[in-house]
Amino acid sequence: MNILIFAGSTRQESYNRKLAKAAAAIAEQQGAQATLLELADFDIPLYNADLEARGTPADVIRLKQAMHSHAAWIICSPEYNGSYPALLKNAIDWASSPVKGDALWSDGTLPFRNKVVGMASASPGGMGGLRAQSHLAPLLLNLQCWVTPRCHAVAHAADAFDMQNQLQRSQDQQAMQALVEQVLWAARRFQ
Numbered sequence: 001m002n003i004l005i006f007a008g009s010t011r012q013e014s015y016n017r018k019l020a021k022a023a024a025a026i027a028e029q030q031g032a033q034a035t036l037l038e039l040a041d042f043d044i045p046l047y048n049a050d051l052e053a054r055g056t057p058a059d060v061i062r063l064k065q066a067m068h069s070h071a072a073w074i075i076c077s078p079e080y081n082g083s084y085p086a087l088l089k090n091a092i093d094w095a096s097s098p099v100k101g102d103a104l105w106s107d108g109t110l111p112f113r114n115k116v117v118g119m120a121s122a123s124p125g126g127m128g129g130l131r132a133q134s135h136l137a138p139l140l141l142n143l144q145c146w147v148t149p150r151c152h153a154v155a156h157a158a159d160a161f162d163m164q165n166q167l168q169r170s171q172d173q174q175a176m177q178a179l180v181e182q183v184l185w186a187a188r189r190f191q
């Protein structure tokens, strides 16, 4: 089973990037092959239909391919103003936009349909970014993803990781293990 893991942040010291790395390590421990995707590695402009009409950027196609080739995903999203960040929305909007005349990518939901997606978040606040997940879930469901019942929010994220960027609280470790396990469990049943 392969699993795609990415964060909705490109910040150097991002808690959600750390969480994504922790999730990838857990997935590998559970026998999966984890692909840690960095949105910073993708040159994706702000979505604009006029721009798109001149040709879908190559890195959008690369993102679609990465999403499509993994049956299971985990998204680690920051919370911005009670929701998920524009970076994540922009990437998902581009990835779900049909490429006119393309045999494969003219189907906009293809990269998303039937993916099993686990959500996690990390925030310096006490709610751990949970409200970002409550906005992200309907977007993913609209794109025909299967969002797992389990999720996790890492609260007080400034104290959550040790020097090696490992989760240091047992409740965070256990919840992330359970989340990864459920995502892999469900994705295996879809294959």
Ligand SMILES: Cc1cc2nc3c(=O)[nH]c(=O)nc-3n(C[C@H](O)[C@H](O)[C@H](O)COP(=O)(O)O)c2cc1C
Residues within 6 Å of the ligand: 009, 010, 011, 013, 014, 015, 016, 017, 078, 079, 080, 081, 082, 083, 122, 123, 124, 125, 128, 129
């Ligand atoms: C515009 C903006 C809005 C924010 N709104 C929230 C919020 O509603 N809830 C919250 O817990 N943190 C909020 N934060 C703080 C982020 O959780 C914090 O910057 C976090 O480190 C971002 O995630 P990252 O470390 O993965 O980059 C906000 C940050 C910014 C820049």
